[in-house]
Amino acid sequence: MKKLKVPMGELALIEQIRRGSRRNSPTVPLGIGDDCAILRPPAGREVLVTTDFTLENRHFRRDLHPAESVGHRTLARGLSDLAAMGASPLAAFLSLALPGKMLATKSGQAWVERFFLGLRALGDQYSVPLAGGDTAESPADLILADIILVGTAPLGKSLRRSGAKAGDALYCTGRLGGAAAELAGMFAKGRMARVGATEGHPHLFPEPRIGVGAALLRRGLATGCLDISDGLSTDLTHLCVESGVNAEIDAATVPIHPLAAKLGPEAGLKMALHGGEDYELLFAAPATRKMPRSIAGVEITRIGRLTRRQQRQPQIALVNADGSRRPLEAAGWEHFSAPPARKS
Amino acid sequence: MKKLKVPMGELALIEQIRRGSRRNSPTVPLGIGDDCAILRPPAGREVLVTTDFTLENRHFRRDLHPAESVGHRTLARGLSDLAAMGASPLAAFLSLALPGKMLATKSGQAWVERFFLGLRALGDQYSVPLAGGDTAESPADLILADIILVGTAPLGKSLRRSGAKAGDALYCTGRLGGAAAELAGMFAKGRMARVGATEGHPHLFPEPRIGVGAALLRRGLATGCLDISDGLSTDLTHLCVESGVNAEIDAATVPIHPLAAKLGPEAGLKMALHGGEDYELLFAAPATRKMPRSIAGVEITRIGRLTRRQQRQPQIALVNADGSRRPLEAAGWEHFSAPPARKS
Numbered sequence: 001m002k003k004l005k006v007p008m009g010e011l012a013l014i015e016q017i018r019r020g021s022r023r024n025s026p027t028v029p030l031g032i033g034d035d036c037a038i039l040r041p042p043a044g045r046e047v048l049v050t051t052d053f054t055l056e057n058r059h060f061r062r063d064l065h066p067a068e069s070v071g072h073r074t075l076a077r078g079l080s081d082l083a084a085m086g087a088s089p090l091a092a093f094l095s096l097a098l099p100g101k102m103l104a105t106k107s108g109q110a111w112v113e114r115f116f117l118g119l120r121a122l123g124d125q126y127s128v129p130l131a132g133g134d135t136a137e138s139p140a141d142l143i144l145a146d147i148i149l150v151g152t153a154p155l156g157k158s159l160r161r162s163g164a165k166a167g168d169a170l171y172c173t174g175r176l177g178g179a180a181a182e183l184a185g186m187f188a189k190g191r192m193a194r195v196g197a198t199e200g201h202p203h204l205f206p207e208p209r210i211g212v213g214a215a216l217l218r219r220g221l222a223t224g225c226l227d228i229s230d231g232l233s234t235d236l237t238h239l240c241v242e243s244g245v246n247a248e249i250d251a252a253t254v255p256i257h258p259l260a261a262k263l264g265p266e267a268g269l270k271m272a273l274h275g276g277e278d279y280e281l282l283f284a285a286p287a288t289r290k291m292p293r294s295i296a297g298v299e300i301t302r303i304g305r306l307t308r309r310q311q312r313q314p315q316i317a318l319v320n321a322d323g324s325r326r327p328l329e330a331a332g333w334e335h336f337s338a339p340p341a342r343k344s
Numbered sequence: 345m346k347k348l349k350v351p352m353g354e355l356a357l358i359e360q361i362r363r364g365s366r367r368n369s370p371t372v373p374l375g376i377g378d379d380c381a382i383l384r385p386p387a388g389r390e391v392l393v394t395t396d397f398t399l400e401n402r403h404f405r406r407d408l409h410p411a412e413s414v415g416h417r418t419l420a421r422g423l424s425d426l427a428a429m430g431a432s433p434l435a436a437f438l439s440l441a442l443p444g445k446m447l448a449t450k451s452g453q454a455w456v457e458r459f460f461l462g463l464r465a466l467g468d469q470y471s472v473p474l475a476g477g478d479t480a481e482s483p484a485d486l487i488l489a490d491i492i493l494v495g496t497a498p499l500g501k502s503l504r505r506s507g508a509k510a511g512d513a514l515y516c517t518g519r520l521g522g523a524a525a526e527l528a529g530m531f532a533k534g535r536m537a538r539v540g541a542t543e544g545h546p547h548l549f550p551e552p553r554i555g556v557g558a559a560l561l562r563r564g565l566a567t568g569c570l571d572i573s574d575g576l577s578t579d580l581t582h583l584c585v586e587s588g589v590n591a592e593i594d595a596a597t598v599p600i601h602p603l604a605a606k607l608g609p610e611a612g613l614k615m616a617l618h619g620g621e622d623y624e625l626l627f628a629a630p631a632t633r634k635m636p637r638s639i640a641g642v643e644i645t646r647i648g649r650l651t652r653r654q655q656r657q658p659q660i661a662l663v664n665a666d667g668s669r670r671p672l673e674a675a676g677w678e679h680f681s682a683p684p685a686r687k688s
Contacts, residue, residue: 029390030502030504033505033586034429034504034505034506034570034586035394035424035425035426035428035429035505035570035571036392036393036394036425036426036428036429036431036493036495036502037392037393037394038390038391038392038429038502039390039391039392039393040390040391040499041385041391043387046373046382046383046384047382047383047384047385047391047494048380048381048382048383049380049381049383049435049437049475049476049492049494050379050380050381050476051437051438051439051476051477051478051490051492052439052478053439053441053478053480053490055441055480055482055483055488056483057483058441058480058481058482058483059480080379081379081380082379082380084379084380085378085379085380085382087380091393093393093395093492094395095395095396095397095439095490097397097399097402097488131393132393132394132395133395134395134396134397134490136397136399136402136403137402138399138402139399139400139401139402139484139486139488140483140484140486142483142484144399144441144483144488146395146397146439146478146490148393148395148437148492149380150391150393150494151380155384158374158380158382160374160378161377161378161379162378226378226379227379242377242378
């Protein structure tokens with residue numbers, strides 16, 4: 001990690017970022033400006049670390065996504081991984097490569113400022129300081145970001161993907177398919193999205209479920225948990241692989257986001273099952289355990305159950321209201337295999 | 345953080361990486377495969393975090409650098425930042441974006457395997473497990489890596505840039521300018537470097553000074569320390585800025601690497617003063633403190649002193665053997681302002 005470095009004349013902008021980000025505290029006694037940042041996790045807690053790329057033309061498009069949304073989404077991806085394990089965020093680190101031309105133009109500088117506005121607004125909401133990172137000139141005319149989140153959880157209590165059991169009930173938070181539906185609408189319009197507030201924009205401004213994850217951990221409610229970043233079908237497959245179980249989803253119970261429901265029942269369900277980037281949580285709990293209808297203000301829906309697995313590969317069945325069933329293939333977001341239409 | 349994801353058919357390669365990397369231990373009880381990795385730093389220690397990009401055509405060239413060197417250098421950059429603060433490495437995380445075509449070809453797969461060979465060989469040397477990260481398809485035909493190192497140090501003892509005092513003597517480890525000299529030679533040849541062993545290749549296989557940093561911390565020898573990644577003149581400026589001092593370097597004492605010395609005394613000194621990526625340590629210590637001639641098997645050279653600063657900006661003087669002096673400008677590696685010839 002190095003100090004943020006920029007060409008002569010642009011130091012003002014980066015110094016502003018640095019000042020805005022440097023709030024040394026008992027848990028982050030040293031932030032940006034040395035070879036490493038120093039963190040002091042509270043005693044009795046384990047440390048969780050996650051890294052996530054946000055790459056232009058892969059995770060966002062400069063012509064469609066407002067810069068504030070890119071900053072928000074960059075941080076949200078990492079926060080959601082902490083939420084999935086029930087962890088509390090401690091600090092964020094950002095590696096950011098910008099095209100050389102960008103900091104030489106007013107519009108480029110404005111983009112970077114707005115990116116940090118979006119990132120910092122979400123960071124402030126969860127009291128996550130930007131404690132360091134790296135900057136470089138991008139080797140292409142593309143913005144490249146990598147976010148690193150460090151969090152903590154009580155020793156040995158972090159929620160994992162591997163603890164779910166056959167017989168457990170399956171739950172999700174919030175409503176699904178909204179991010180895919182909003183993104184599809186953005187592609188259809190083909191121009192920069194305009195947003196007044198962050199609410200109601202599941203793709204542009206997803207809300208990481210930090211409060212829910214922390215409550216699940218604190219109250220010992222979940223046997224296994226992860227976030228729905230790649231789509232329910234894909235992430236449920238991850239849960240089944242790591243926990244050694246199969247799963248059944250009751251189609252009629254899947255909570256479909258209004259933006260997806262507007263597209264009709266079939267398209268809406270498809271987006272809820274396979275659309276990625278909702279950043280809701282998917283978790284399992286003993287079927288006999290009473291589950292609140294909402295946790296930390298977020299609705300909780302029972303959407304199915306885990307079953308015993310005999311085969312090597314996990315199988316997931318979609319069960320209709322009439323009892324008929326069909327296999328559900330993992331068909332969510334998959335890097336290296338996403339069709340061009342999904343490259344956002 | 346997610347499981348490493350690749351197209352069907354290439355899972356074998358990545359599973360191999362995953363298996364080779366997953367060695368859960370008391371300090372890393374959960375590595376690759378969940379939303380976050382879990383670390384358990386030993387009690388009584390603070391946690392250090394650093395992130396560093398390694399971007400194709402910016403930090404390396406696929407036609408000049410062997411893949412093993414790229415893997416080695418990627419990890420070495422992060423390890424060197426830990427060394428600079430006297431920290432012991434705990435775990436590494438890698439965000440890696442590869443061109444889509446790469447994993448579809450034998451040569452591309454071989455490159456990735458050799459990249460990980462280089463990275464893992466250095467990691468094994470310092471017992472640093474690869475505990476997680478992210479993968480993505482690169483949005484350009486370029487390899488993009490971001491390494492994150494997490495280390496630990498005794499609470500409150502980490503070496504910082506800010507503790508050096510006027511009157512302190514200035515030291516560096518090893519010999520300087522070798523990395524710049526080797527790189528210049530590679531550019532002149534214009535073809536892939538061939539190497540048998542990693543030793544004697546200060547650019548391709550730099551050796552992070554983990555042992556020296558740890559000893560400086562343990563023996564309380566340094567008042568301020570950082571690594572020489574951007575070049576002595578630039579990194580000494582950082583030390584002076586953070587510690588509020590000026591500096592004098594005795595030109596005749598600067599230890600010049602044999603590869604740089606071969607180019608003649610003037611060119612050699614220039615490379616030692618301004619050439620980046622040597623990854624040696626630069627540190628200050630009270631002038632009266634006896635300093636060993638070598639620490640952890642690495643030679644230590646006294647190269648100057650720190651002096652009182654009256655001005656706002658730090659000033660560094662190069663003092664010749666005859667007592668004449670001239671200002672030394674920071675002219676090392678600077679992202680966003682590097683000339684095209686330096687874009688390696």
